[in-house]
Amino acid sequence: MELTEKYPALAIGDFLAIHIPDPGEEHSFVEGMREDLEVLGDLRDSGMSHGHVPYPEARGLLPWGDSSDGDLFYWKTTDEGPDTWTILVSGRNDDWCEFKGGLTEYLAGLVSGTVPPDGLPPDFPGRTPSVDSD
Template sequence: MHPSVNRLLELLPPPQQGGAAVDWEHVEAEFGWRLPTDYRDFVTCYGVGAISDSLGISTPPFEGYPFVDHLLYNTPYPDPDNLLRWGANEGADDFYWRCNSDEPDDWTVAIHLRNHGWQDYPVSMVDFLIQLITRQIDPPLAARLCIDPPWFEPDV
């Protein structure tokens, strides 16, 4: 388990039924995307859903996936803008990886804020979530996370 995911598990209890069993080799073969280690471990523990009923996290499709749209739906590899959207909130802020490296574990977080343009964070997705939950960062999101205490609500 990625160390950042272990830390997140202390702060954000995973759903009782666990996360999603994604065939990561199949995802890479079908869509071309190799995804960060911390994200893959996040999906294994949490699955598809939302943090504090606000920040929705996307996943690739897996057996029993109930939606048409997913993390890699209509997303070419490589993306011409070097961006891959992994989350969104109800305030229309979108959360991306900046895919500026062939090594996914080097990707960092960028948020397109509905009212403030782009904001970059030089951390991984899970480290970003940890900093958000522990209030080490406070981006000007259009919708605030209710994080007292944070919870994860699975979509399936």
């Protein structure tokens, strides 16, 4: 919540976009989330989700972003609440990589170079990444 309050729109390097609802467009945002969860359910049903399941199933994945290359970003939920959720990257090449930390820590680490871009292009975000917020 704090991240979205500070940055109502957020993109890193014209590549990674964070899903944040626009005021008055919450219905469209929810529909997009449902579509993302349905795609993950289809992957699960066809045996291509590496055992991951969509939210609200136990330990289900909840989408929070995507990339211009088709990578998808999720929170891996737990019963203990959002403070215990981890980051899961579903790379377009069928890479599934987990980061044991929160969203802000993950994004800041990508930009600073302290978090490797597992599942993403190896040169992301580059030497001087742009962080755009509107």
